[in-house]
Amino acid sequence: MSRMPTTSEGSATFRAEPLSEAAPLHPPRAGRRLDPLGLVLPGVVLIAWWVAVHFGLATNVLLPSLSAVGWTLLDWVFNVSGGRYFFSGTWWRDLLGSLMRVMVGFTVGSALAIVIGVLVGWYRVFERIADPTIQILRPIPKTAFLPFAILLFGLGNPPALFLTIYGVFLTVYIQVVVGVKLVSRDLKRAALMLGARDRDVLFRVVLPAALPNILVGMRVGAAYAWLILILAEMLAVQEGFGYVLWHAYEFLRMDVVVAGMLCIGLFGYLTDRLVVIVMRRKLDWAQAVAETQF
Amino acid sequence: MTIEIREVLKVFLDPAKGSDTVALQEVSLSIGQNEFVVLLGPSGCGKTTLLNLVAGFDFPTAGSVLVGGRAVNGPGPERGVVFQSPNLFPWLSAYDNVLFGPRVRGQDLAGGARRATALLSLVGLAGFEGHRPHELSGGMQQRVAIARVLMNDPDILLADEPFASLDEHTRRAMQEEFLRIWEQTRTTVVFVTHNIEEAIYLADRIVVMSRRPGRVKAILPVDIPRPRDRTSAGFVELTRKALELIQPEVTV
Numbered sequence: 001m002s003r004m005p006t007t008s009e010g011s012a013t014f015r016a017e018p019l020s021e022a023a024p025l026h027p028p029r030a031g032r033r034l035d036p037l038g039l040v041l042p043g044v045v046l047i048a049w050w051v052a053v054h055f056g057l058a059t060n061v062l063l064p065s066l067s068a069v070g071w072t073l074l075d076w077v078f079n080v081s082g083g084r085y086f087f088s089g090t091w092w093r094d095l096l097g098s099l100m101r102v103m104v105g106f107t108v109g110s111a112l113a114i115v116i117g118v119l120v121g122w123y124r125v126f127e128r129i130a131d132p133t134i135q136i137l138r139p140i141p142k143t144a145f146l147p148f149a150i151l152l153f154g155l156g157n158p159p160a161l162f163l164t165i166y167g168v169f170l171t172v173y174i175q176v177v178v179g180v181k182l183v184s185r186d187l188k189r190a191a192l193m194l195g196a197r198d199r200d201v202l203f204r205v206v207l208p209a210a211l212p213n214i215l216v217g218m219r220v221g222a223a224y225a226w227l228i229l230i231l232a233e234m235l236a237v238q239e240g241f242g243y244v245l246w247h248a249y250e251f252l253r254m255d256v257v258v259a260g261m262l263c264i265g266l267f268g269y270l271t272d273r274l275v276v277i278v279m280r281r282k283l284d285w286a287q288a289v290a291e292t293q294f
Numbered sequence: 295m296t297i298e299i300r301e302v303l304k305v306f307l308d309p310a311k312g313s314d315t316v317a318l319q320e321v322s323l324s325i326g327q328n329e330f331v332v333l334l335g336p337s338g339c340g341k342t343t344l345l346n347l348v349a350g351f352d353f354p355t356a357g358s359v360l361v362g363g364r365a366v367n368g369p370g371p372e373r374g375v376v377f378q379s380p381n382l383f384p385w386l387s388a389y390d391n392v393l394f395g396p397r398v399r400g401q402d403l404a405g406g407a408r409r410a411t412a413l414l415s416l417v418g419l420a421g422f423e424g425h426r427p428h429e430l431s432g433g434m435q436q437r438v439a440i441a442r443v444l445m446n447d448p449d450i451l452l453a454d455e456p457f458a459s460l461d462e463h464t465r466r467a468m469q470e471e472f473l474r475i476w477e478q479t480r481t482t483v484v485f486v487t488h489n490i491e492e493a494i495y496l497a498d499r500i501v502v503m504s505r506r507p508g509r510v511k512a513i514l515p516v517d518i519p520r521p522r523d524r525t526s527a528g529f530v531e532l533t534r535k536a537l538e539l540i541q542p543e544v545t546v
Contacts, residue, residue: 187381189375190377190381190382191394191398193349193350193351193371193373194394194442195370195371195399196394204383204394208383208385286385
């Protein structure tokens with residue numbers, strides 16, 4: 001067998017290619033600045049609203065004026081009316097209550113989904129035990145469990161938390177299972193031929209590789225948490241944004257309803273951003289996901 | 295370490311279609327210590343299947359695959375694999391990809407750290423330790439994949455068309471580099487390719503495989519001293535011979 005001594009020419013042929021050939025690290029993101037075009041539709045809606053109220057196109061009951069909503073918000077937050085209405089000055093209580101329930105529901109639901117989803121996605125036995133049941137539960141609207149939750153747990157936090165956890169769990173679970181199952185066979189083989197045992201493959205390869213799907217699931221799960229919680233608060237809890245919104249509707253106080261919708265939208269947006277920030281930090285390597293998600 | 299492939303049959307079952315595909319039939323092959331063997335054949339001839347059997351990713355339907363005298367019963371770090379695509383762990387830096395082997399094997403990382411840096415510079419990537427795969431070009435990623443495997447000091451290096459997705463010039467540079475590394479590390483190499491020039495440039499021995507069901511059609515020793523001139527008479531003569539053997543196996 002002929003063996004050639006290592007020559008300096010040999011190494012010279014193996015220069016590193018310039019980095020410019022590689023994908024750019026952080027492509028410039030045009031969307032970071034506020035795009036004025038995005039403000040057009042909200043502007044149209046606000047003007048249409050103002051016109052409808054100003055020219056009496058809708059009854060005051062159906063469509064409160066902008067200023068009525070503004071005063072209601074002030075009263076809700078700061079109790080400027082001196083406790084005249086059921087919602088005067090209760091905003092902080094409502095906010096903390098809703099936020100606590102969303103956070104607990106989201107955290108517990110996601111954690112359960114990740115643990116059970118990974119077991120089902122990775123171990124065939126767990127898939128055979130758990131997946132059929134979950135697939136039967138899945139098409140039943142998550143909110144349809146509310147009557148049972150109320151009868152089982154009574155009114156207050158327990159049924160609301162139960163329903164939120166359940167809804168978040170189902171939403172995230174599907175993505176976790178898909179994420180674990182989608183990890184490429186060759187990536188697992190690469191780990192095995194490098195000496196990894198099954199446990200290493202699971203924790204060092206499958207979990208990180210499934211993280212994009214898991215985080216996408218958690219993002220959808222955060223939105224679901226708000227959706228389900230608001231409904232649960234409407235029917236089962238005596239405080240929180242959902243309670244105020246529904247109670248106001250019963251008094252036909254649509255200004256309060258609109259104020260409630262605005263608050264839910266704002267905090268729903270904030271929790272979504274929270275998940276997106278985590279995604280940005282953890283997923284800079286998963287460009288395909290990164291580009292479609294942010 | 296030697297490789298013994300004895301009377302191997304590999305059948306893939308497709309329960310959905312109820313049809314079986316015979317990928318390998320009556321394949322026998324002995325590969326010696328430190329030998330550089332290239333498996334050459336048209337696509338679909340089972341050369342990757344054969345490599346996977348040696349890697350332990352799959353098992354023969356009949357017959358046996360022995361590495362160092364022992365039947366292969368799964369993948370292991372003494373048989374490093376370089377895949378067609380780099381298959382790096384995309385969330386790890388080049389450096390951490392190279393250190394993956396020692397980490398999962400619970401080895402001393404103080405010495406490993408020095409060695410990882412040295413290996414990355416051996417494959418021409420000094421200064422790129424902290425880069426993640428998506429920040430590297432395809433050729434650079436494949437070099438990280440080679441360094442990652444070398445980190446485990448494998449007795450056998452299995453390569454499955456590792457340069458197929460590179461452009462011609464990068465591919466030639468990588469071939470030269472691969473030989474240089476092989477000469478330094480002295481592992482046994484099984485290298486799969488459909489590229490005749492690549493086979494002749496690299497191999498001690500070329501195993502030409504027939505179309506499915508894959509069999510060993512011919513074995514061509516390459517007696518041209520290295521470094522080989524791709525335009526020399528001996529090289530061209532071998533190219534002609536290989537073409538004559540392979541052309542009838544190509545189905546379009």
